[in-house]
Amino acid sequence: MADFKTHIATSTVCGIAVGALGYFHFQYDWGTAALGAGLTAIGGMLPDLDSDSGIPVRELFGLAGVFVPLLLIHRLQGYQLTPEQLLVILGGAYLVVRYCVAELFKRITVHRGMYHSVPAMLIAGLAVFLMHKPDQVIGGAELQKRLFLAMGVMIGFLSHLILDEIYAVDLMGGVPTLNQFAGSALKLKSDSYLATGMTYAILIGLGYLAWLSVGSPTFEQTYVQTITPFKK
Numbered sequence: 001m002a003d004f005k006t007h008i009a010t011s012t013v014c015g016i017a018v019g020a021l022g023y024f025h026f027q028y029d030w031g032t033a034a035l036g037a038g039l040t041a042i043g044g045m046l047p048d049l050d051s052d053s054g055i056p057v058r059e060l061f062g063l064a065g066v067f068v069p070l071l072l073i074h075r076l077q078g079y080q081l082t083p084e085q086l087l088v089i090l091g092g093a094y095l096v097v098r099y100c101v102a103e104l105f106k107r108i109t110v111h112r113g114m115y116h117s118v119p120a121m122l123i124a125g126l127a128v129f130l131m132h133k134p135d136q137v138i139g140g141a142e143l144q145k146r147l148f149l150a151m152g153v154m155i156g157f158l159s160h161l162i163l164d165e166i167y168a169v170d171l172m173g174g175v176p177t178l179n180q181f182a183g184s185a186l187k188l189k190s191d192s193y194l195a196t197g198m199t200y201a202i203l204i205g206l207g208y209l210a211w212l213s214v215g216s217p218t219f220e221q222t223y224v225q226t227i228t229p230f231k232k
């Protein structure tokens with residue numbers, strides 16, 4: 001399988017392409033274009049969050065610890081927090097991702113398990129789609145921006161899965177043969193029913209939330225509108 005450097009180099013190249021597409025084709029400002037590029041580059045590292053050891057994983061959780069709070073800023077701005085409260089929440093989010101989530105991952109994931117799969121790629125895209133809420137204006141432009149960023153992270157993720165598949169082909173003596181990892185990256189399910197079931201449950205849950213959030217003023221309002229009928 002491909003090593004960390006190959007993955008990051010490939011997804012960075014994809015990221016530059018995504019950023020250029022955003023800047024020149026969609027005419028986004030440099031901030032949105034660069035965010036799309038960065039998310040694409042990071043997407044290429046995400047599947048290896050499940051490997052238990054090594055600097056790459058620590059690095060990834062460090063990055064995730066920074067990026068998750070940053071993506072949450074727009075959402076949090078709606079709550080009229082003081083700058084100090086915002087800092088405490090962002091700092092807390094960093095610690096939770098960097099240490100708690102990292103530890104949890106170590107315990108529950110198997111390397112090259114469901115993290116290297118097509119549904120996991122969709123989950124990454126949906127997570128970005130839900131986390132980033134660019135502005136209060138509702139309409140096609142906002143939706144397009146969110147889709148752009150979500151596509152970015154999925155393109156990066158996909159580049160990783162494809163690379164892992166390519167590296168599963170041994171070119172021994174010019175005759176391509178498949179090693180034991182062949183077909184294990186671009187998969188739809190794993191041998192573990194629990195892991196597969198959980199992955200699809202998360203995918204369906206996030207998909208539902210994304211569906212609710214489209215065309216509504218804010219996710220929070222949508223949520224309230226959704227649960228209110230049940231309260232009566």
Ligand SMILES: [Zn+2]
Pocket residue numbers: 001047048116160164
């Ligand atoms: Zn991998």
